[in-house]
């Protein structure tokens with residue numbers, strides 16, 4: 001069993017807390033266009049204030065150049081929005097590396113951590129200066145946990161004490177339930193454009209799942225590996241051999257990798273192209289596969305009815321084009337209707353869930369794109385490891 005030191009188990013009364021948040025909110029014309037990340041962070045902030053902690057929040061926003069202030073990446077709009085939602089002033093602090101003035105019951109927000117030289121390089125000196133601002137570092141930004149940076153892993157290493165916030169623990173619990181001790185049968189869906197970006201994920205999942213559904217351009221490479229002609233479809237010739245070895249490994253392990261039996265094809269990669277349904281055996285060498293066909297979608301849906309756990313990352317077609325969205329929509333609806341524990345994550349998958357109004361219907365939707373994929377493929381998340389290593393030091 002994992003040990004997850006938790007904020008709610010700490011005595012924070014009168015203590016300085018530095019909470020790493022994910023305030024990397026989408027901005028349009030200087031305004032926050034989606035407040036969900038702020039809303040999700042609120043319960044942790046309120047808990048800390050209710051327990052009379054002196055609360056220091058920090059986050060990155062976008063990818064500014066380190067070492068120079070750029071108003072386009074300032075967290076000023078976040079401080080303003082937080083002041084309204086927390087119900088008390090959240091002061092934005094520009095210069096904080098030599099110390100921050102904050103009293104118990106107050107909350108301040110540090111300006112974008114990526115303005116500091118050494119943030120992305122996880123510089124020790126910067127990490128120590130951040131650590132010296134607080135008595136307790138609280139990691140509550142799952143989406144940044146796969147990056148070893150000064151405000152994620154570095155500060156955790158040097159802080160007097162460190163723990164996870166409730167939002168981060170919710171993510172870790174959901175991922176753990178789906179991947180560490182999953183109820184079986186476990187089905188993973190890995191869709192998307194390219195095998196090359198998900199090699200480690202596919203190789204790792206084949207050892208964990210009962211069924212691995214591959215979709216999109218990834219499925220095309222697998223179809224090619226299984227000897228089918230995929231015409232002018234997107235696939236990666238240089239990864240056909242890898243797909244063959246994954247198919248062979250799956251067979252050896254008794255894992256199912258069901259390939260599409262029918263597909264929606266078009267003559268061009270275009271939103272205006274008309275869709276034609278064809279069996280995979282009868283595909284013309286002029287056609288491009290842009291989605292799965294109804295028979296394949298029905299097979300996937302049937303599998304979802306039997307699943308005890310489903311993990312979903314990536315679309316099974318070009319869901320951005322209306323004529324090729326059905327496969328991903330039907331798959332998403334089948335996952336939502338599955339009696340099992342269902343978890344989805346990744347940028348395109350979230351976009352698909354929101355486009356097809358599925359976001360509230362899955363057991364859990366991960367907030368972490370890169371961090372979700374890292375966890376899925378079995379990586380150790382540096383910010384998680386930094387806190388756990390610290391815990392182990394205390395135990396010894």
Ligand code: AMP
Nearest residue numbers: 192193194216217234289290316317318
């Ligand atoms: P990824 O970024 O690897 O998760 O891939 C997501 C993208 O794959 C989406 O934008 C889809 O439009 C695209 N995609 C899915 N299926 C196909 C396909 N059959 N051919 C080309 N692109 C696809």
